[in-house]
Amino acid sequence: MSDDNQVSDEGNETFISHLIELRDRIIRAGASVIVIFFGLVYWAPDIFRLLSRPLTRNLPAGGKMIVTDVTGSFFVPMKVTMMVAFVIALPFVLYQAWAFIAPGLYKHEKKLVMPLVVSSYVLFLLGMVFAYFLVFPTIFHFMAHYNAPLGAQMNTDIDNYVSFVLTMFLAFGVTFEVPVVLVVLVRMGFVSIAKLKQMRPYAVVGAFIVAAVVTPPDMLSMMMLAVPLCLLYEFGIIAARLWAKNRPAEDADEADEAEESAS
Structure with a gap:
């Protein structure tokens, strides 16, 4: 009976130790994103302008981006900067996930995980780059010229624009996997x-x-x-x-x- 209790206690201790390790790795991953975010926050307006360049370059004469929310001009660039920080920190985040599950993997599985993680990250970035440099200019150029015959002026809200861009980034990043x-x-x-x-x-x-x-x-x-x-x-x-x-x-x-x- 005492042996069964000892095995049970050891199992509970192992489970708790895994939870503690998982918590620590989540904290490290989140901290890496936050540290990079605060390192980039000064350039948040510049980052937003870079993100909005595919649209602003294709706007017709008189077209511009607008803000329909009182706090939009502050929070939208912050949202974009947080996204950039997460993309930059993603290799470290994936490493923390890999380090947590690695002890339970066979040697040949460990050899497979790292190439898959690296290739997934690279392909996701390629999907975002493809969308930014090829898809966005094409879409915005088409929509700007499509609105002209309707007599409608293309003034896009920055919050709606960022939501559209993030959705497209996610879509192309995932499909490239x-x-x-x-x-x-x-x-x-x-x-x-x-x-x-x-x-x-x-x-x-x-x-x-x-x-x-x-x-x-x-x-x-x-x-x-x-x-x-x-x-x-x-x-x-x-x-x-x-x-x-x-x-x-x-x-x-x-x-x-x-x-x-x-x-």
């Missing part, structure tokens, strides 16, 4: 490379449906998301095939680790 998702699905055995090739027509249709839902209602914007999605799907198949070539060695490592833990 397609290769990582495919590699993980193949790695977990949920789908084979042959099945991915068979699903190619459905993936193309799905890409256009997602683009139609996410982007504004014009054909050019939809194509600018749908085409990269199709290309990323093909890239994901190639990446999964390259990983499959290294699968036998990883399976051998997994078998060795299982034998060591059993012994």
